[in-house]
């Protein structure tokens with residue numbers, strides 16, 4: 534029998550925009566629908582489940598982690614390995630082997646996605662290639678010059694295709710700056726392609742602001758130039774194939790014989806014990822959810838259950854309008870109750886609402902949950918969080934963050950009584966740490 538396998542997509546996430554992680558969850562949904570791995574999930578720097586906790590949500594023996602970033606750099610080379618405890622391309626971790634794949638932006642066909650964006654814009658607006666400059670916008674960072682290098686490589690490649698007269702690179706957080714393209718471009722028309730994966734805050738707010746575009750606009754005239762702004766590269770339909778190919782390159786063998794259950798692709802650690810507790814004690818509370826033997830939701834269980842909902846729709850309902858970057862925040866929208874057809878379906882609904890929570894709950898019930906103090910978490914940081922002081926844990930505004938969360942902050946070490954229906958929190962989350970440094974700087 535083939536070993537159980539899992540695909541994990543590791544993305545950045547955001548505290549500002551639902552679309553940064555939302556794009557990664559879309560890839561997850563597509564991979565689950567293909568039924569190629571026993572478990573498929575995502576993890577994030579800024580959102581839940583975190584890089585640090587995701588491996589504990591899986592039951593697979595062979596795990597393939599694909600970084601969903603546009604370039605190798607600070608996050609892929611330093612943050613993810615430290616947070617996930619990876620020692621290289623292959624890491625043995627108890628009975629699990631974790632394979633760390635190349636980054637999505639390194640896929641050989643990524644330049645073709647850029648080329649497609651340019652060709653589509655030329656055709657749609659009937660632009661003259663010989664009178665057009667393309668500007669590829671990368672993120673860039675002062676922490677590592679490698680992400681700039683990826684954009685420079687794309688610029689060079691596109692220039693060599695001869696698809697337009699001129700190709701330039703510019704960066705959101707490095708030099709040359711985005712506004713510099715107005716001085717550097719030598720042609721009257723500029724096609725600006727954001728080399729980003731999601732329609733997150735960089736693509737919808739930050740880059741347009743630098744270009745002089747209003748929110749939602751895709752065309753402007755600035756400094757005697759006609760500027761066409763394209764969607765980001767991550768919305769290309771081939772991205773999921775690229776992710777799969779990178780996992781295969783790392784050793785993943787797509788399964789062909791998995792049962793076609795719609796709930797097969799979810800991370801399943803703890804489902805058995807959680808399901809048994811749920812069945813034995815229903816109705817029970819879990820976070821803000823009420824779980825009965827037939828339905829689950831927030832509010833009054835005797836309200837009529839809504840017809841079955843897809844996981845993508847449910848996730849969107851729970852995360853957006855307004856955006857809830859912390860899935861465990863006590864602000865779950867009251868959208869009524871959901872039917873479930875089996876306990877596995879019920880667990881998949883809970884996992885979609887509270888990613889990673891069932892595994893945390895089960896580990897705590899089994900006495901296997903490791904708790905990490907603020908000092909321990911700060912001690913492993915490679916970025917700004919390493920400057921956080923232990924005393925900050927007692928700051929009232931930081932205590933208030935945990936008071937507004939359904940997770941129980943066991944890491945605070947205040948003798949918090951363990952409650953059966955509570956979701957345990959073993960270490961300060963990114964939302965808390967970001968508040969502790971008093972900025973959204975690390976969202977960048």
Ligand code: SF4
Nearest residue numbers: 935938942958961962
């Ligand atoms: S650190 Fe506090 S806010 Fe963050 S998940 Fe834990 S309990 Fe919730």
